Amino acid sequence: TQLLEQSPQFLSIQEGENLTVYCNSSSVFSSLQWYRQEPGEGPVLLVTVVTGGEVKKLKRLTFQFGDARKDSSLHITAAQPGDTGLYLCAGDGQAGTALIFGKGTTLSVSS
Amino acid sequence: DAGITQSPRYKITETGRQVTLMCHQTWSHSYMFWYRQDLGHGLRLIYYSAAADITDKGEVPDGYVVSRSKTENFPLTLESATRSQTSVYFCASSDSPGTYEQYFGPGTRLTVT
Numbered sequence: 001t002q003l004l005e006q007s008p009q010f011l012s013i014q015e016g017e018n019l020t021v022y023c024n025s026s027s028v029f030s031s032l033q034w035y036r037q038e039p040g041e042g043p044v045l046l047v048t049v050v051t052g053g054e055v056k057k058l059k060r061l062t063f064q065f066g067d068a069r070k071d072s073s074l075h076i077t078a079a080q081p082g083d084t085g086l087y088l089c090a091g092d093g094q095a096g097t098a099l100i101f102g103k104g105t106t107l108s109v110s111s
Numbered sequence: 112d113a114g115i116t117q118s119p120r121y122k123i124t125e126t127g128r129q130v131t132l133m134c135h136q137t138w139s140h141s142y143m144f145w146y147r148q149d150l151g152h153g154l155r156l157i158y159y160s161a162a163a164d165i166t167d168k169g170e171v172p173d174g175y176v177v178s179r180s181k182t183e184n185f186p187l188t189l190e191s192a193t194r195s196q197t198s199v200y201f202c203a204s205s206d207s208p209g210t211y212e213q214y215f216g217p218g219t220r221l222t223v224t
Contacts, residue, residue: 042215043201043215104153
C-alpha cells in the first residue's frame, strides 16, 4: 500500500519566519503534487513535480522532489498570514488510479 | 458558471436516511472523484469514474453508491446514513487520473444525527 507521510502535522509561526514541510514515502512516485486548502474550500493545486531532484519555485515557495522520487519538501521563505492553510501532498497511485493524499500540514502564520 | 459545483453545501440528516450529494463540472473532464475529509485521516477516496458509465471503488467505498450517466454529473448516494459518515465530502475532476491537476469543488459538510 502506498502511503504519504507529512510532517509536521501542525506548524504555528510568526510572520517573516521560514519553514519547511516534508512529504515522505517508502514508495516511488512518478510525480508528486502539492495542494493548499483554505477553510471552507476545496484544495487548490500549487505545483506538480515529475523529475527526481527537480526544484520548482512559486514566488516565496520552493518545492523539491527527492532524487529517488520517494519524498518531497515545501519551503516557504518569509511566511505571511496569507500563507495560512492546510498543505497537502499527493502522489499518483498505482496503475494510474486516483491520487493518494498525505494527511496534510496545517500552517498558521500570525502577524 | 464554469467550474465544479457541489450541492448542497451543508446537510443534516438522520441515521438510516438516504441522502444524495450532487457534483457537476463544466469542463467535460473524463475523470471525476469523490473524497471524504476527516480529522486525522486526510482526504480518502470513496469512488472514482473514468468516463460516463464507468465507476470504480476507492479506499473507503462501503455504504456509498455512485452513478455517472452523464459526463458532467457524478452524484454520491449514502443509502442508509450512519454517524460514521459525518464528514466533509469533496468532488473533484481531472483530465487524467494521475499526473494532471485535480480540480476540487467547495465541499459538502454532512452531519448524520
